[in-house]
Amino acid sequence: MSEFIVFDLEFTSWPGSLEQDWSAPGQLREIVQIGALRLNDDCSVVEEYEALVRPLANPRLSPYFTDLTGITQEDVDQRGRAPAEALGDFLGFCRGLPVLSYGNDMVVLGENVGWARARGDEVKNGFLSATFLNIRPWLNFIVPETADANVGRLWEVLNLPKPAAGREHSALFDCYSFTAALKHLHAMGHWLPTGFL
Known part of the structure; x- marks a missing residue:
C-alpha cells in the first residue's frame, strides 16, 4: 500500500502582502506553522504532523496574521520551535514519500531552509x-469551481461535510480540507497525476 503526504504552511503576512508578493522591505515569508497528514492510497489518515515555528526576522506576529490564522504571539512564544529544528523534523516526516501541496508551499519551505x-x-x-508536487493546477482543471478557493475552503466549495474541528488558515485544518477534496475526487474516479504515487 502506498502512502503520501499532504502539507500546508502558514507564514508571516501583513495587509497587502499577498497582493504585493511579499515585496515590501523586511516582509519575508517566514514559516510560523506546518501542518501535514500522511495518507494511504484511499486518503485515510495514517499520521498527523503539526509544528509551530518561531520567526526570526519578524519575531512579532502582525495583528493581520493573528486575525487570519488564530495563532497568537503567546502561542509562538510558548510552543514555537527553532526554524532549523522544525524544518528538519518536518522533512524527516516526509522522507521517502511523495509530498503534495495545494499551491507552491514547497517554494516557501525552500526559502526557509535556505535562510536557516x-x-x-x-x-x-x-x-x-x-x-514535492503542487497539484493545485490539476485539481482546478478537474473541478474548475475550486480555482478561486484557498485550500482551507475546498471542502465548502465541493459541498462536503466539514472535515475536522478548526478553521481555514490553520495548517492542519487546511490539510484535512485538502484531503477531503482528494478523497472526493477519488470517489468520482479521478486520481492523482499518473506516475506520481
Whole structure:
C-alpha cells in the first residue's frame, strides 16, 4: 500500500502582502506553522504532523496574521520551535514519500531552509529524499469551481461535510480540507497525476 503526504504552511503576512508578493522591505515569508497528514492510497489518515515555528526576522506576529490564522504571539512564544529544528523534523516526516501541496508551499519551505542554512543552522534531512508536487493546477482543471478557493475552503466549495474541528488558515485544518477534496475526487474516479504515487 502506498502512502503520501499532504502539507500546508502558514507564514508571516501583513495587509497587502499577498497582493504585493511579499515585496515590501523586511516582509519575508517566514514559516510560523506546518501542518501535514500522511495518507494511504484511499486518503485515510495514517499520521498527523503539526509544528509551530518561531520567526526570526519578524519575531512579532502582525495583528493581520493573528486575525487570519488564530495563532497568537503567546502561542509562538510558548510552543514555537527553532526554524532549523522544525524544518528538519518536518522533512524527516516526509522522507521517502511523495509530498503534495495545494499551491507552491514547497517554494516557501525552500526559502526557509535556505535562510536557516545561511545562518549556519543545521537542517537535518533534506529535500532530495521526498518528491514535492503542487497539484493545485490539476485539481482546478478537474473541478474548475475550486480555482478561486484557498485550500482551507475546498471542502465548502465541493459541498462536503466539514472535515475536522478548526478553521481555514490553520495548517492542519487546511490539510484535512485538502484531503477531503482528494478523497472526493477519488470517489468520482479521478486520481492523482499518473506516475506520481
